Amino acid sequence: MDLEKLARHQHPRPPQHELRGHRVLDSRNREIGDVAGLYVDRDERKLRYLHIITTGFLGLGRKHYLIPFEDVDDEAPGMVKLRHDQETMESSPTFDPHTLPTEDYQRDIRKHYDYG
Numbered sequence: 001m002d003l004e005k006l007a008r009h010q011h012p013r014p015p016q017h018e019l020r021g022h023r024v025l026d027s028r029n030r031e032i033g034d035v036a037g038l039y040v041d042r043d044e045r046k047l048r049y050l051h052i053i054t055t056g057f058l059g060l061g062r063k064h065y066l067i068p069f070e071d072v073d074d075e076a077p078g079m080v081k082l083r084h085d086q087e088t089m090e091s092s093p094t095f096d097p098h099t100l101p102t103e104d105y106q107r108d109i110r111k112h113y114d115y116g
Contacts, residue, residue: 003048003100006038012047013040016069023079024052026086035080037097039066049109050080051097052089064095066105068115084113 011018019035026032037051050067067082067089074081082089092112093105101109110116 001048001103001106002042003039003106004042005051005100006040012038013045016047017075019050019075019080021078022075024050025079025081026089027073027081027083028085029081030086032082032086032089033065036064039101049101049106051095054090063090064097065089065092066095066101066109068110068113070115071113088113 006012008020018038020038022035023031024033024035033052033054035050036053038047039049039051040046041048047069049069050072052065052067054063054065055061071083072080073083093108095101107116
């Protein structure tokens with residue numbers, strides 16, 4: 001799928017909501033990070049992936065992950081809850097936010113979360 005990262009002034013196509021800056025909770029209601037970016041497919045402009053940043057103690061150990069939008073279980077003001085737990089996310093391939101995800105990377109991520 002040909003993806004595009006949304007710029008700050010761009011928003012996902014309705015009915016999807018703006019999620020950047022929202023806290024991310026795992027399936028056990030543990031805070032695991034924040035939504036840093038959104039990726040849509042170029043053709044349909046549908047939201048496909050969330051870019052999530054986690055931080056370790058005192059902000060050290062920052063890691064980036066790409067999560068399929070299908071993994072969003074619930075949304076509330078300022079919060080997104082995922083269907084999987086923190087360990088599942090941490091065992092997924094890390095994400096380089098300075099490059100667009102390749103087809104192979106997308107396939108690996110979708111398979112990791114059982115959406116492939």
